[in-house]
Amino acid sequence: MSTSGIPKTYKLFIAGKFPRSESGRITEVRSAQGEFLANASRASRKDFRNSVVAARKAAAGWAKASSYLKGQILYRIAEVLDGRSEQFVKELGARGFSQKKAEADVAEAVDLLVHYAGWTDKYQALFSSVNPVASAHFNFSVPQPSGLVGIIAPRSGSLAALVSAIAPALLGGNALVVLAAQDALSAISFAEVLVSSDVPAGVVNLLTAQRAELVPEFVKHMDVNAVLLCSDDVDERKNAEWQSAENLKRLSLHPDRALARSPYHILDFQEIKTTWHPIGV
Amino acid sequence: MKSEVFPFPARRDSPAIDQSGVEERAQRFCARSLKKESKMSALKLAVSMLDVTTLEGADSVGKVHQMCQKARQPLPGDPSVGPAAAVCVYPRMVSTAVKAVEKSKVRVAAVATQFPSGQMRLKERLAEVRYAVGEGADEIDMVISRGQFLQGEYRAIYEEIIACKEACGKAHLKVILETGELMTYDHVRYASDIAMAAGADFIKTSTGKVPIAATLPVTLVMLQAIEDFHERTGRMVGMKPAGGISNAKLALQYLVMLREILGTKWLTPKWFRFGASSLTNDLLMQIRKQESGHYQSGDYFTQD
Amino acid sequence: MSANDFLAGGFAPAPESSDHFTIKKNYDLYIGGKWTQAAKRFQTSNPATGEVISEVALAGTKEVNLAVKAARKAYDEVWSKMPASERGKYLFRIARLLQERAREFAVTETIDGGKPIRESRDVDVPLAAAHFFYHAGWADKLEYAFPGAKVGPLGVVAQVIPWNFPLLMAAWKIAPALACGNTVVLKPAETTPLTALKLAELFDDAGLPPGVVNIITGAGETGQALVEHPDVNKVAFTGSTAVGKAIRRSVAGTGKKFTLELGGKAANIIFEDAALNEAVEGIVNGIFFNQGHVCCAGSRLFVQESIASQVIKKLQKRMQTLIVGNPLDKNTDIGAINSAEQLQRIKSLVKAGQAEGACLWQAAGGLPRKGNWFKPTLFTDCAQSHRIVQEEIFGPVLAIQTFRTPQEALSKANNTPYGLSGGVWTDKGSKAFKMTTGLNAGVVWANTFNKFDPSSPFGGFKESGIGREGGIHGLSAYCQISH
Known part of the structure; x- marks a missing residue:
């Protein structure tokens, strides 16, 4: 990247720490021009399993955190990311983004975070209902986080695409295990932003790995409640659907590109709970 | 008598009552259907459980005398029906009633303790009890001091009931909670528990003088209190819903509920009464209808 | 004194009485508004007596194709072009006709399925009518249900329903599907086809255009052929989790939308500060409603240890007053087990419960000699590891465990692959909400149980299903939403 600076070591992000893959495997990442950039860790099934354990441990606490706090943390991510935008523009540039495109991508990522920071305390009202049942009961339905969500991010190295996939599930109170593209160096740098933004350890775990190796693990793991799969691969989608049946995992299929801003993406990782209580003295 | 008094029950010892749950359960008894011989025996049982009542300022010797004849012989010519369990009158009318029911099984009940409000010093209220008993009343229907209950003076209620029970001597004591003034089922339950601990022979819903009288759900709450008390102490207590039970169908729903909550042991005038003035003839008309297959007219039933 | 005294x-x-209407000796398939014969037929019988009631057509692949074709034609040519408000009027009319013929449907349901007439009369049929009435009103208001999004119908919907609430499930499925502009092919359960077929008669009376709803009877293979039909846009299924998973696999890669309402093993948690008498009644309604053939049945009871003996005593006393017998009798509380097969399953799980060391108790009293029956049953001394605690019995069998703290109750209650429903009984409001929030289940009843309403979304977490039925949240199951 720079001949005078210190080259960065890119690792995985699990339970708030940056370990290397337990498998010891790496993938060499080179620039569009063929210049060596880094050795990205290549996560294994065991790394994935450890991530799920970390996410499950963090899930209840994050689900319980107040919407206000979640909003502030998402906004904080935007602040920190904005402050480091130069670094991300550089990283994206090295992976073949033009300067202009890289700048726009980072700016969009920041904007997305700001946008979704504002949803943390509003989607509940939008997707809740008080139900006028015929009997003397107070009856209401509210969204609750699905729990542990696997995010299989778009393949493009776009930071905005990664954020568009993570933010809705995150702000909805889910703990995440994210599979980024094998060569997505900016994804690991984004994890550094998360660490600096008071996202509790384990709430987001981020792996770089070979997709074909880990996607089936995501959809088959019995302790994963839901998966977002960004994919245009017909077989990958079909297999994921098939494999998700084992624990009736919620599987949200999306094309392999950034998700448009929409509160309905938050709803994809919520379960509606209906509560009945009698009205009386 | 003393042995029937149990320690003053703490508020927290009475279980919470859920209004909608109680009302739902009560509604379920209404879905029970009594047919043929079961209906007939329930109708006749209901007649035998009547406390035929008159509690008016206009009550006179003539009125009470006529009512007593009806209680003795509800369906002239059919000795299998009746007599009613008791007649219920003001203390002044007790001696008239006692004479009128002579040589029958009909008992005489008197309301006392400044019925219906109870708003008088305990001394005078107890004097009224003694007077009624002295006139020959077999049973006393007392009212509790609802004002004091609502003020939170629960122990005063316990004590006034103990005092009344003592004043009753051999007469049976029915304790009227006036549930329409206590308003919540929680209150009704606690008042029931206090009354039973204080030695009540019966607990009774209402005076009939306030807009809300006996209902199925409030009676259910009281029956459950009786059940729990019996479970705990082994002592049986009677139940008397009063006011608002004006037709046979409703009366049978009470009996179905009674049987299902407390069992067949309670299916006797000794342990259950209806306080009613207009229920009698509807029960009689239903009995005739069951026998003859024809729907009946009021012209064929005496109005006393 | 006679025993009836x-x-x-x-x-x-x-x-x-059942003399004011008839159940035909033969029923065909209702396809494209016409009664269509099939090569094979099967019998449906009264589980309370074993007597055959009627013979119905068995739809094979050919008839499934015909039905989907009819639904597609109706969708393309009539239903998708009709103004939404007109769609709504048909649904209102259906609700009214169902109310008018309520007694006939109730008696038919009870004869065909074994449930007590009190329940089919007071719950199944009125709720079914209410579902049509509720969804009728949505037909021309869907744009308000999805703020900021565009909404449209899906097309042809395949619906497969179970035998525990035959008419009610048909209404749950058909009403929102039609309101949202879809056409339907519905397959009722093999053992309980009659009320759905009567519903077809009623659709005719309502003048519903031919093919908008098609009713095809048959067994598992019929359902499978329907679900796998390539021209179906959406699959809605209520039934077992095992079949639900198979359906999930079968729609993989097809782009079909799907909703699944599956099994459950609900925890009903009773605290020492609860309104105990009402809680006991709630336990009874929770597990003995519809012979326990209820996916959301409160089949696991958690009692705070301090009141366990008191609650169990009250429960046993209450169970003694439950009347088991002729489902057509208005006083019957517990009717017949739906099929010999289901009875066998209940018996084998109960046997497993005894073998594993749980303590069995049953109410006294005999059972009718003919037909399928099972006594109201409870097990004490149960542990999480027992099969009767883990597996859905789908019968009148309650497994009781004790707990000491709210945390313990929650963690045990949630310790299951299911997540359909749950119950909490406490007089303390803050505790009630702490528990209802903590239960991982789609429907939570606090100080009540087994309540249903068309305006109230129903459906499960985890392996209890995907999607909701009823209320505003149930609409998305039948709509194409673009945002």
Whole structure:
């Protein structure tokens, strides 16, 4: 990247720490021009399993955190990311983004975070209902986080695409295990932003790995409640659907590109709970 | 008598009552259907459980005398029906009633303790009890001091009931909670528990003088209190819903509920009464209808 | 004194009359508004007596194709072009007709399925009518249900429903599907086809255009052929989790939308500060409603240890008053087990419970000699590891465990692959909400149980299903939403 600076070591992000893959495997990442950039860790099934354990441990606490706090943390991510935008523009540039495109991508990522920071305390009202049942009961339905969500991010190295996939599930109170593209160096740098933004350890775990190796693990793991799969691969989608049946995992299929801003993406990782209580003295 | 008094029950010892749950359960008894011989025996049982009542300022010797004849012989010519369990009158009318029911099984009940409000010093209220008993009343229907209950003076209620029970001597004591003034089922339950601990022979819903009288759900709450008390102490207590039970169908729903909550042991005038003035003839008309297959007219039933 | 005498504790028989309507000896398939014959037929019988009631057509692949074709034609040519408000009017009319023929549907449901007439009369049929009435009103208001999004119909919907609430499930499925502009092919359960077929008669009376709803009867293979039909846009299924998973796999890669309402093993948690008498009644309604053939049944009871003996005693006393017998009798509380097969399953799980060391208790009293019956049953001394605690029994069998703290109750209650429903009983409001929030289940009843309403979304977490039915949240199951 720079001949005078210190080259960065890119690792995985699990339970708030940056370990290397337990498998010891790496993938060499080179620039569009063929210049060596880094050795990205290549996560294994065991790394994935450890991530799920970390996410499950963090899930209840994050689900319980107040919407206000979640909003502030998402906004904080935007602040920190904005402050480091130069670094991300550089990283994206090295992976073949033009300067202009890289700048726009980072700016969009920041904007997305700001946008979704504002949803943390509003989607509940939008997707809740008080139900006028015929009997003397107070009856209401509210969204609750699905729990542990696997995010299989778009393949493009776009930071905005990664954020568009993570933010809705995150702000909805889910703990995440994210599979980024094998060569997505900016994804690991984004994890550094998360660490600096008071996202509790384990709430987001981020792996770089070979997709074909880990996607089936995501959809088959019995302790994963839901998966977002960004994919245009017909077989990958079909297999994921098939494999998700084992624990009736919620599987949200999306094309392999950034998700448009929409509160309905938050709803994809919520379960509606209906509560009945009698009205009386 | 003393042995029937149990320690003053703490508020927290009475279980919470859920209004909608109680009302739902009560509604379920209404879905029970009594047919043929079961209906007939329930109708006749209901007649035998009547406390035929008159509690008016206009009550006179003539009125009470006529009512007593009806209680003795509800369906002239059919000795299998009746007599009613008791007649219920003001203390002044007790001696008239006692004479009128002579040589029958009909008992005489008197309301006392400044019925219906109870708003008088305990001394005078107890004097009224003694007077009624002295006139020959077999049973006393007392009212509790609802004002004091609502003020939170629960122990005063316990004590006034103990005092009344003592004043009753051999007469049976029915304790009227006036549930329409206590308003919540929680209150009704606690008042029931206090009354039973204080030695009540019966607990009774209402005076009939306030807009809300006996209902199925409030009676259910009281029956459950009786059940729990019996479970705990082994002592049986009677139940008397009063006011608002004006037709046979409703009366049978009470009996179905009674049987299902407390069992067949309670299916006797000794342990259950209806306080009613207009229920009698509807029960009689239903009995005739069951026998003859024809729907009946009021012209064929005496109005006393 | 005869046993029927009131003083002896009896009720004289009080059977609901069934002489004001007929159940035909033969039913065909309702396809494209016409009654269509099939090569094969099968019998449906009364589980309370074993008597055959009627013979119905068995739809094979050919008939499934015909039905989907009819639904597609109706969708393309009529239903998708009709103004939404007109769609709504048909649904209102259906609700009204169902109310008018309520008694006939109730009696038919009870004869075909074995449930007590009190329930089919007071719950199944009125709720079914209410579902049509509720969804009728949505037909022309869907744009308000999805703020900021565009909404449209899906097309042809395949619906497969179970035998525990035959008419009610048909209404749950058909009403929102039609309101949202879809056409339907519905397959009722093999053992309970009659009310759905009567519903077809009623659609005719309502003048519903041919093919908008098609009813095809048959067994598992019929359902499978329907679900796998390539021209179906959406699959809605209520039934077992095992079949639900198979359906999930079968729609993989097809782009079909799907909703699944599956099994459950609900925890009903009773705290020492609960309104105990009402809680006991809630336990009874929770597990003995519809013979326990209820996916959301409160089949696991958690009692705070301090009141366990008191609650169990009250529960046993209450269970003694439950009347098991002729489902057509108005006083019957617990009817017949739906099929011999289901009875066998209940018996084998109960046997497993005894073998694993749980303590069995059953109410006294005999059972009718003919037909399928099972006594109201409870097990004490149960542990999480027992099969009767883990597996859905789908019968009148309650497994009781004790707990000491709210945390323990929650963690045990959630320790299951299911997540359909749950119950909490406490007089303390803050505790009630702490528990209802913590239960991982789609429907939570606090100080009540087994309540249903068309305006109230129903459906499960985890392996209890995907999607909701009823209320505003149920609409998305039948709509194409673009945002």
